[in-house]
Amino acid sequence: MNRGRLFTVVALVVLSGCALPGSPDGFDADRELGHVGEYAHDDVFEFDASDGLTEAQLEAVKHxxxxxxxxxxxxxxxxxxxxxxxxxxxxxxxxxxxxxNASAFANEIWRGAFVVDGETDVNRAFDDLYGDSIQGYYVNDRIVIITDDTDEIRIDRRILVHELTHALQDQHFGIARESETIDGIRAENGLLEGEASVVPGRYDRRCGDEWQCLPAVQPPATGGETLADLPFNAGLFLSIYVPYAEGPPFVTDLHDRGGWDAVDAAHEAPPRSTAQLIHPERYPATEPVDVSIPDRSSDEWRPITDGGDGEARTETIGEATLFATLWANGVIERPLTEGATERSQYNYSHSATAGWAGDSIRVYQRTDESDRTGHVWRLAWESRADAAAFGDAYRQLLANRGADRVDTAGNGVYRIPEGEAFEGAYRISVTGETVEIVGAPTVDDLEAIHPAESGSTQRTSGAALEPTATLEPAGISEPTPVDASRRSASASPDGPPKTPRAPADG
Known part of the structure; x- marks a missing residue:
C-alpha cells in the first residue's frame, strides 16, 4: 500500500504536534539519553491513570x-x-x-491460495479483519490509538510503547519496504513488528521495582473460543499475523547473536522470506529462489500484466501464508499454540510447508472481457520429499473442499462442484522438487491456460522478492505503506489469547 492510498483519519483527540524545546525541528541532539522534553525515564507521576487521563497527563505519559x-x-x-x-x-x-474493490489479480491470488473465496472481495475481507481487531497504528510521525470508548482516555502501555518503537525505527532506519510480494512484505514486517514487540517486553521487566508504569490492559476478546470462531477470516488473519507471532523470536535470535547492533544491521539487510522468520537460522544465508513460469496460454486467455510494460504480473505467497492456507482448510489439525514458546504465541512451522524454497503465482484472465480468471502457481522445494509432502497436503485440501477426481488423460485434475466456496477445476503435478498447480473455472480452461505438457522451472539462488502489505493480532496493526512513510498499527501483543485480536497497523 503506498502513501497515496492512505485514507485520512479524523482524530477525536489531538494530543501533540509541536516540537519540544531544544531545536526548532526536534529534540536536542546533545541531551542525555532517557530524557525527553521535561520528562525523564525514572519520573514518578502522582495522578491515578485508572480513572482515565487528561490530555496533559497523556502527553506526559507519552514523553x-x-x-x-x-x-x-x-x-x-x-x-x-x-x-x-x-x-x-x-x-x-x-x-x-x-x-x-480489489483488483481481479488480487482476488484470484487469494482465491487460488484458498484463503478468500470467489464470492468475497479481498479488500472487504481486510476491512472486516482490521475493523474488528486493530488497536492502533503509526504513520508519518503520528500514532493513532483505536478505542471502543472515547469518553475516557485510557491507553494500554504495551500498545503505546509498540507504536512509539515504530516511530523510533522510522527516525533511525526508515520503515519503507523494499519488497512487493505478500511473502516479502510479511518478512520485512517481521523485523519491524518483532522489534516493536521485544522492546515493550524489555520495558515491562523494569515496571514495578524500577519504573512506575501504566497498567497493561488486555483488550476485550472479539468472541469465540478458537480462531475459527472469530468474526473475520481466520486464514487471512494468520497470513497477516506472522510478523507479530514469528517476528519477536526472530529479533530475539538476532539480539542473542549480536545485541542491538545485529538488529540495527538487519534493518539494512532485512529478511527476504517468512521462511527466515519461522526458521531464524536461515537468515541471512538462505534466501528464496526465483521461480519462473513459462506462458503457454491459448489465445482465449492472457496473463494480467504489471502496468503498461506488458510484463506478466506475479506474486509470491511464501511459507507463512501456505501454513495459513493449510490450517484454515483443515489440513493442519494441530492447535496453533502447539510448539509455541514464550517468544511466539503461534507456531507456524509444519512438515508440509517447512521445505519451502520459493514460489510464483501468475493470474490469467479471459480475452473475451468476461470476469473469469485462473492461475498458474509453481512452488520450489528444498527436496523431493518436501515437494511430495506439500503435494499430498494440497490434495487433502482439495478433498476437504469437496473436490472430485476428474478422469482425464492429464491426471492430477480435480473439480470442486458448483455452488461451493472455491468451485472450479484444479490440476496438480509434482515433478522432482517442483509442485505446479493450475486453477481455472472449468476443466477445459485448465488446458487453455496452461497445457499439461512438461515445462522446466528455472531456479536461481538469492533472487529478490516483490512487495505487498502488513498487519498484527491480539492487537493488529494496519498495513504499512510501501514508501518511506510506512505506517504501523498494533494490537495487544500479549498472548496467546483464546480469541486473538487482529493486528495493529504496525
Missing amino acids: RSMARIEVVRGLKYDRDVDLEVMSRAEYRDRRSDGTG
Missing part, C-alpha cells in the same frame, strides 16, 4: 514512555510524535470509505 524506550533501545528520538485517539466506529467508517 516519559519515549524516554524509557531510549533507555531500553539505546537510541534517541530525533523529533516528537503526535498522539491521537479515535473510536473504532470512526476507524471502520474511514477505512471502508477509503477502500475500493
Whole structure:
C-alpha cells in the first residue's frame, strides 16, 4: 500500500504536534539519553491513570514512555510524535470509505491460495479483519490509538510503547519496504513488528521495582473460543499475523547473536522470506529462489500484466501464508499454540510447508472481457520429499473442499462442484522438487491456460522478492505503506489469547 492510498483519519483527540524545546525541528541532539522534553525515564507521576487521563497527563505519559524506550533501545528520538485517539466506529467508517474493490489479480491470488473465496472481495475481507481487531497504528510521525470508548482516555502501555518503537525505527532506519510480494512484505514486517514487540517486553521487566508504569490492559476478546470462531477470516488473519507471532523470536535470535547492533544491521539487510522468520537460522544465508513460469496460454486467455510494460504480473505467497492456507482448510489439525514458546504465541512451522524454497503465482484472465480468471502457481522445494509432502497436503485440501477426481488423460485434475466456496477445476503435478498447480473455472480452461505438457522451472539462488502489505493480532496493526512513510498499527501483543485480536497497523 503506498502513501497515496492512505485514507485520512479524523482524530477525536489531538494530543501533540509541536516540537519540544531544544531545536526548532526536534529534540536536542546533545541531551542525555532517557530524557525527553521535561520528562525523564525514572519520573514518578502522582495522578491515578485508572480513572482515565487528561490530555496533559497523556502527553506526559507519552514523553516519559519515549524516554524509557531510549533507555531500553539505546537510541534517541530525533523529533516528537503526535498522539491521537479515535473510536473504532470512526476507524471502520474511514477505512471502508477509503477502500475500493480489489483488483481481479488480487482476488484470484487469494482465491487460488484458498484463503478468500470467489464470492468475497479481498479488500472487504481486510476491512472486516482490521475493523474488528486493530488497536492502533503509526504513520508519518503520528500514532493513532483505536478505542471502543472515547469518553475516557485510557491507553494500554504495551500498545503505546509498540507504536512509539515504530516511530523510533522510522527516525533511525526508515520503515519503507523494499519488497512487493505478500511473502516479502510479511518478512520485512517481521523485523519491524518483532522489534516493536521485544522492546515493550524489555520495558515491562523494569515496571514495578524500577519504573512506575501504566497498567497493561488486555483488550476485550472479539468472541469465540478458537480462531475459527472469530468474526473475520481466520486464514487471512494468520497470513497477516506472522510478523507479530514469528517476528519477536526472530529479533530475539538476532539480539542473542549480536545485541542491538545485529538488529540495527538487519534493518539494512532485512529478511527476504517468512521462511527466515519461522526458521531464524536461515537468515541471512538462505534466501528464496526465483521461480519462473513459462506462458503457454491459448489465445482465449492472457496473463494480467504489471502496468503498461506488458510484463506478466506475479506474486509470491511464501511459507507463512501456505501454513495459513493449510490450517484454515483443515489440513493442519494441530492447535496453533502447539510448539509455541514464550517468544511466539503461534507456531507456524509444519512438515508440509517447512521445505519451502520459493514460489510464483501468475493470474490469467479471459480475452473475451468476461470476469473469469485462473492461475498458474509453481512452488520450489528444498527436496523431493518436501515437494511430495506439500503435494499430498494440497490434495487433502482439495478433498476437504469437496473436490472430485476428474478422469482425464492429464491426471492430477480435480473439480470442486458448483455452488461451493472455491468451485472450479484444479490440476496438480509434482515433478522432482517442483509442485505446479493450475486453477481455472472449468476443466477445459485448465488446458487453455496452461497445457499439461512438461515445462522446466528455472531456479536461481538469492533472487529478490516483490512487495505487498502488513498487519498484527491480539492487537493488529494496519498495513504499512510501501514508501518511506510506512505506517504501523498494533494490537495487544500479549498472548496467546483464546480469541486473538487482529493486528495493529504496525
